[in-house]
Amino acid sequence: MQLSDKALKLVSDHLKDHQKRLTHILGVCEMAETLALRYNVDLDLAKSSALMHDYSKYDSYEEASKYLTKEELEECYKYPFMLHAYLSAYKYKELISDNKDSFNAIYNHVFGRPNMSILEKIIMISDYTEKNRTYPDCIEVRKILLDGDLDLAIYESLVRTIKHCEGEGKVAHPRQLEVLKEYEERIKNRWI
Ligand code: FE
Ligand code: FE
Numbered sequence: 001m002q003l004s005d006k007a008l009k010l011v012s013d014h015l016k017d018h019q020k021r022l023t024h025i026l027g028v029c030e031m032a033e034t035l036a037l038r039y040n041v042d043l044d045l046a047k048s049s050a051l052m053h054d055y056s057k058y059d060s061y062e063e064a065s066k067y068l069t070k071e072e073l074e075e076c077y078k079y080p081f082m083l084h085a086y087l088s089a090y091k092y093k094e095l096i097s098d099n100k101d102s103f104n105a106i107y108n109h110v111f112g113r114p115n116m117s118i119l120e121k122i123i124m125i126s127d128y129t130e131k132n133r134t135y136p137d138c139i140e141v142r143k144i145l146l147d148g149d150l151d152l153a154i155y156e157s158l159v160r161t162i163k164h165c166e167g168e169g170k171v172a173h174p175r176q177l178e179v180l181k182e183y184e185e186r187i188k189n190r191w192i
Helices: 003-014 019-038 043-052 070-078 080-095 100-107 118-129 136-146 150-167 174-189
Strands: none
Touching: 003 019, 003 043, 003 080, 019 043, 019 118, 043 080, 043 100, 043 118, 070 080, 080 100, 100 118, 118 136, 118 150, 136 150, 150 174
């Protein structure tokens, strides 16, 4: 059985009471498949990572405490949003495969990290641009992505996400700012 078949079964069962979330997950999987084909990334790894990226969206802090390190748990107190990404990555490792690239892609899907692999980029940007996202920001970034500019799409998604957070009075995560800086440099350096 392919990893992605196993992931689809597991996530459909685990999130059976969260149909909207499942629809989002299938959208992420579809986009990840398109991008994996375009950028020559292992299709089964891309699809299985996409399917598991939000697996633990509704899991408890108590469940997370069985998997996460003390440092990770402390970080999640401050940024509760990270909990589902970290725990989903550990669940992938436990239930699907110990592939490190997939683990990292799920672990970092919220804000990315400096020096992302192509698979990490694919999962992060598929999450932001999947077809069920209808915010104007997401539609604009989807267009940039499908026009073939992966790095610019990531840069634009970061700018918009940070602006959105600030609008809600939330502080940006330090890693978000680090990744933003990296992509700002990349985009700038293209023109010199
Ligand atoms: Fe997520
Ligand atoms: Fe998601």
